[in-house]
Amino acid sequence: MRTIKLGNSTLEVPVISVGCMRINSLEKNKAEHFVQTALDLGANFFDHADIYGAGECEEIFTDAIHMNDNIREKIFLQSKCGIRQGMFDFSKEHILESVDGILKRLNTDYLDVLLLHRPDTLVEPEEVAEAFDTLESSGKVRHFGVSNQNPTQIELLKKSVKQTIVANQLQLSITNANMISNGFNVNMENDSAINRDGSILDYCRLNDITIQPWSPFQYGFFEGVFLGNDKFPELNQKINEVADKYEVSNTTIAIAWLLRHPANMQPVIGTMNESRLKDCCRASEVHLSREEWYGIYRAAGNVLP
Template sequence: MNKIKLGRSDLEVGEISLGCMRINGLNQKDAAHVIENAMELGVDLFDHADIYGKGKSEEVFADAINMNDDVREKMKLQTKCGIRDGYFDFSKEHILESVEGSLRRLKTDYIDSYLLHRPDVLMEPEEVAEAFTTLKESGKVRYFGVSNQNPMQMELLKKYLKDDLIVNQLQLSVVHTPMIDSGFNVNMMNDPAVVRDSNVLEYCRLNDITIQAWSPFQHGMIEGPFIGNDAFPDVNAKLQELAEKKDVTDTAIATAWILRHPANIQPVVGTMNPQRLKDIAEASHIELTRQEWYELYRAAGNELP
């Protein structure tokens, strides 16, 4: 699998990562198979959050692979905090407590990249900076990032942080493209011209922040897959056409569409099916032409100006 670097860090990882939200639904043997299969494919960044399975997902992950120093050095672990029961919390106290909980559940001494989950509008950036400094100086976290944040939210954080933000997780799939749409419709009066995210795609590229695409096969937020869904006939027909042309699966083509963007976007895929992950991993070796990329974009219902 092709490798990328996360932001301005020295973390070199496979260009596709595995989201572990659903791993708590597997028994230990099956969970181990999922993780080992991922590593064999070159998928070596595992994305977690303290709320996934209410912490159980991190526990299942660590127990499944019998976490130890030899295993740990072969992978990169990423986790997130900030979503609580009915509210968001970026307080220093919660960040520090959350890290301790994740370290304990993951059975490790450090986290490679630690992300603030959904934005907390009551965030005090000075507090976040204090927490990040404490975690960095103690060796418990190597790098920091965010999830679902716009440029000004990141700028506010960066005013106080000592280190660069290396990641921003954002929803992106061929049927969910608001961060791309406005770039086609500059100075237009149509709905796609509305800038909903303060040009977050361009901001992340300018600041060397890796965008990690969550829900790359979902429509809505988490309403279900669009691949193979009769409600999306045109995009599925085009996915199937390109899959047959390149002798891969439609899922691989949907992944390759994200990888084709020059921003070096890293899809975070959540499958717990080893064969499906193998199919997805094929995308690392697929090169969509410019014309094919645009054909898929239009098949998803987007019109070019």
Template sequence: MRKLQLGKSALEVGQISLGCMRMNALSKKEASDVIDHALDLGIDLFDHADIYGDGESEKVFAEAIQENRTIRNKIYLQSKCGIRKGFFDFSKEHILSSVEGSLRRLQTDYLDVLLLHRPDTLMEPEEVAEAFSKLKESGKVRYFGVSNQNPYQIELLKKYLSDDLIVNQMQLSLMHTPMIDAGLNVNMQHEKAVDRDNGVLEYCRLNDITIQAWSPFQYGMIEGPFIGNDDFPQVNNKLNELAEKKGVTATTIAIAWILRHPAKIQPVVGSMNIQRLKQIEQASQIELTREEWYELYRSTGNTLP
């Protein structure tokens, strides 16, 4: 698998990362098999959050790798904090306690990356900066990032932080493209021209922030997968056409579509199916032409101005 650099960090990771939200549903043996196969495929960044399975996903992950203690030096652990039951919390106290909980459940001394999970409108950036500084100085977190934040929210944080934010995790799939739509429909008077996130795609490119694409197979607000879904015949026909042409699967093409973008976006895939992970990994070797990329974009019902 090809590598990419996460933001301005020293981390060189696989183009595709594994989201571990569903790992709590696996046995220790099943989880171990998934992790081992992911590493064999070149997937070495594992994305967690303190809320995934109420912390159980982190526990299962740690149990799955505990028999091979050298594996920690081969992987990159990323976790997120800030979502609580019924509210968001970027307070210094919560950030610090959340990280301690993740470190305990993951049975590790440090996280490679910590992300703030969804914006907290009551955020006091000075508190976030204090928490980040303490975590960095103690060696408990190497790098920091955000999730689902727009440019001005990031700029507000940056005013107080001493470290660069290296990641912004955003929902993106062939069937969920608002950050792309607005840029293609500048100065137009229709729905797709609405800039819903203040040009976050271009902002992240300008500031060397890696966009991690979550739910790359979902449509709407994680309403379900679009691949093989009879409600979306046009996009599936085009996916299958290109898959047959290139000797891969529709799943591979859907990820290749994201990887083709010059922003060097890193998909975060949540599959716990080993065969599907193999199909996903093949996207790293597939190069879509500009024409094929736009054909797929238009197959979802998008039009160009």
């Protein structure tokens, strides 16, 4: 598995992050086999959140991987906090309480990465800074990041937070590529020119923040997958054409498209299907040409000016 440096940290992580949001859909023996398959593939970076299965997913993962000190040093654990029932909460009290719960469920003394999940408009950066300082000094969290945040929101945090932001988890796929499209359509009068995220792609590249695309196969907001979907005939035809050339699956090409971008992204793969996981991991071996990348982009209905 090819690796990248996470943000400007010293962490060398696999280019594929294994998302564990759906691990509670697996029976115990299948969960154990899935996690072992991921490890065998070199996909040892696991993404969690305290809200996944109301914490159950972290517990199931811990049992599935048979967590102990030896295993812990061979994997990367990332989790997220900040979403509560009916609200978002970046208060110091909630962050600290959430991390303690996460560590207990994962049966570990520390997280490699903690992300703040979904922006909290009531955030007080000073409180976040106090929470991060406490977590860092206690050794409970080694690196920090955010999820679904735009540049100004990150800058607001940095007003008080001294820790480097190493990652930003954002929705991105071939069909949900506005953060790419608006960069092509500067000063144009069309929908693709609408800047919905404050140029977050360029901001993350300028500040060495690793983008972690979530839902890399989805179109819309969890409306469905585009692969094999009759709504996207031209896109699927193009992806299949490229897949045949490289002798891989369409799944592999969809992830390779993200990895081709020089931003050094780390897609979060949410599948619990071992075959699809293998296909995703194969993407680290495929380097699309510029012509292939743009061809897939245009086939999704994205128009170049």
